[in-house]
Amino acid sequence: GAGVSQSPRYKVAKRGQDVALRCDPISGHVSLFWYQQALGQGPEFLTYFQNEAQLDKSGLPSDRFFAERPEGSVSTLKIQRTQQEDSAVYLCASSLREGPDTQYFGPGTRLTVL
Amino acid sequence: RKEVEQDPGPFNVPEGATVAFNCTYSNSASQSFFWYRQDCRKEPKLLMSVYSSGNEDGRFTAQLNRASQYISLLIRDSKLSDSATYLCVVTGYSSASKIIFGSGTRLSIRP
Numbered sequence: 001g002a003g004v005s006q007s008p009r010y011k012v013a014k015r016g017q018d019v020a021l022r023c024d025p026i027s028g029h030v031s032l033f034w035y036q037q038a039l040g041q042g043p044e045f046l047t048y049f050q051n052e053a054q055l056d057k058s059g060l061p062s063d064r065f066f067a068e069r070p071e072g073s074v075s076t077l078k079i080q081r082t083q084q085e086d087s088a089v090y091l092c093a094s095s096l097r098e099g100p101d102t103q104y105f106g107p108g109t110r111l112t113v114l
Numbered sequence: 115r116k117e118v119e120q121d122p123g124p125f126n127v128p129e130g131a132t133v134a135f136n137c138t139y140s141n142s143a144s145q146s147f148f149w150y151r152q153d154c155r156k157e158p159k160l161l162m163s164v165y166s167s168g169n170e171d172g173r174f175t176a177q178l179n180r181a182s183q184y185i186s187l188l189i190r191d192s193k194l195s196d197s198a199t200y201l202c203v204v205t206g207y208s209s210a211s212k213i214i215f216g217s218g219t220r221l222s223i224r225p
Binding site for chain 1 (some may be wrong): 118120145146148156157158159160163201205206212213214215216217218
């Protein structure tokens with residue numbers, strides 16, 4: 001079956017531009033996570049959704065970052081007024097149940113801010 | 115101190131060798147533990163969950179030491195295809211608990 005998909009796979013933005021990154025989780029998965037991964041580092045937690053509810057957004061680095069999952073399936077991570085330090089791979093993961101469970105990751109969106 | 119720490123490596127071992135690495139965590143209330151594998155420029159994939167009693171999956175053995183707050187991964191009879199970065203993951207109990215990844219340990223298996 002289809003796994004987690006993300007689009008675009010690559011995004012180049014000029015500093016100050018707004019970007020929107022999309023995640024299509026596995027159908028029926030309750031939990032959805034966004035992570036930011038810098039080169040040579042592990043994924044850093046950004047935010048967590050249980051269905052449409054955003055239960056934890058403690059990892060969002062600033063108020064320029066915003067995530068939503070309005071119908072409990074597709075999610076969008078939006079970054080406003082991008083900065084060079086936002087350059088990273090943004091990973092989305094979904095899991096079938098609530099709580100700690102196997103996460104299935106998408107291929108990520110590599111964002112480069114010039 | 116980071117909440118989850120791993121030796122970054124790289125560990126460079128010959129094919130057929132046994133290799134082990136640890137991951138320490140600082141929050142004694144952590145409840146769930148996992149090992150993920152990440153190949154270069156790919157997404158992480160679950161390798162195995164780590165249970166309190168320890169668990170084995172083929173050539174891989176994971177152990178949890180709550181008293182010393184670390185988890186370990188042992189790989190026996192290593193294969194070239196085991197070359198990857200191994201990420202440990204620590205999480206709390208509730209569904210809203212933040213999930214914390216270590217920075218990863220790079221493993222390179224040479225022929």
